[in-house]
Amino acid sequence: MADSSQGAGSPQQLVYWWEPRGDERVFDLAGWPEEALALVRASLDEDGMAHRWEAGTLVVDAAQREDAAALLDDVVAASMPRLDGDSDRTAYDLADWPDYEVEVLLGALEDGGILHEWTEDGELLVYEADEARVDELFERLDLRGPDPGIELDGEVLTDLLTNLFVAADKLSEDADDADAIIAAHNAILEVQQLAVPYGMNPDSWQVLVADAAELRRLIEAEAGGSEVRTGRPEDARGADAADADDDAADDGQDADNDGVELTGNAAIEAVAGRVSDRLRRLL
Numbered sequence: 001m002a003d004s005s006q007g008a009g010s011p012q013q014l015v016y017w018w019e020p021r022g023d024e025r026v027f028d029l030a031g032w033p034e035e036a037l038a039l040v041r042a043s044l045d046e047d048g049m050a051h052r053w054e055a056g057t058l059v060v061d062a063a064q065r066e067d068a069a070a071l072l073d074d075v076v077a078a079s080m081p082r083l084d085g086d087s088d089r090t091a092y093d094l095a096d097w098p099d100y101e102v103e104v105l106l107g108a109l110e111d112g113g114i115l116h117e118w119t120e121d122g123e124l125l126v127y128e129a130d131e132a133r134v135d136e137l138f139e140r141l142d143l144r145g146p147d148p149g150i151e152l153d154g155e156v157l158t159d160l161l162t163n164l165f166v167a168a169d170k171l172s173e174d175a176d177d178a179d180a181i182i183a184a185h186n187a188i189l190e191v192q193q194l195a196v197p198y199g200m201n202p203d204s205w206q207v208l209v210a211d212a213a214e215l216r217r218l219i220e221a222e223a224g225g226s227e228v229r230t231g232r233p234e235d236a237r238g239a240d241a242a243d244a245d246d247d248a249a250d251d252g253q254d255a256d257n258d259g260v261e262l263t264g265n266a267a268i269e270a271v272a273g274r275v276s277d278r279l280r281r282l283l
Contacts (some may be wrong), residue, residue, distance in 0.1 A: 027058040088128035095122030100210035138269035149195035165279040175265035
């Protein structure tokens with residue numbers, strides 16, 4: 001089970017994984033440089049958080065998982081390369097953008113090796129030389145910003161989500177089902193334009209839309225013949241989804257594909273399964 005730092009990682013980014021073990025949570029920090037581990041130790045001591053070390057793993061009580069993850073996230077952020085202050089930079093004001101869209105963009109920036117950082121005011125900074133590449137990402141990923149979207153309810157909304165559920169459920173079993181591919185892609189295009197439906201939890205809806213967008217990306221990439229990888233980092237799925245996985249793990253249930261990098265049809269089937277599961281709970 002992954003937490004916060006990106007599943008695929010990059011040569012410049014620290015990555016950690018956590019897993020439940022009874023009443024404890026075990027964070028795998030294998031490969032972290034000594035200076036980063038020293039910062040973790042100092043932060044733990046400063047916070048007074050009860051913990052212990054087992055080789056390259058940090059062990060805390062289950063109740064401390066979120067606090068430990070937040071501490072590690074701070075260390076990850078501090079380790080990220082910084083932009084040269086003397087170089088020309090471009091700022092994007094994303095302070096009011098939906099969290100799921102920001103997460104999708106950050107994943108694409110990291111996959112593309114585009115150096116970036118955040119200001120305290122919620123502005124994303126990139127080198128001016130990378131501006132055209134970043135603009136292309138906004139367009140390709142169909143990121144819409146704080147626009148609330150189209151309001152839809154009643155039978156029309158139910159029919160749309162049901163169509164997506166049926167298509168995603170079929171794709172979770174057979175990623176080559178042509179009819180399901182078309183139906184899922186068309187439904188996702190509509191779902192991505194919607195405002196949060198009345199009565200639905202905004203966080204749950206955003207996680208569903210993020211997973212649906214990932215499924216669309218995989219379908220389009222497979223159709224184009226390119227190889228796309230996917231994993232299940234917590235930050236890309238939202239806190240409520242990660243907590244649900246945590247609860248399932250506590251009950252002895254394993255979440256599928258946690259921390260596993262998938263490609264091609266396997267990736268489509270895994271993400272389609274996530275979409276259908278979320279829709280099953282919403283419908």
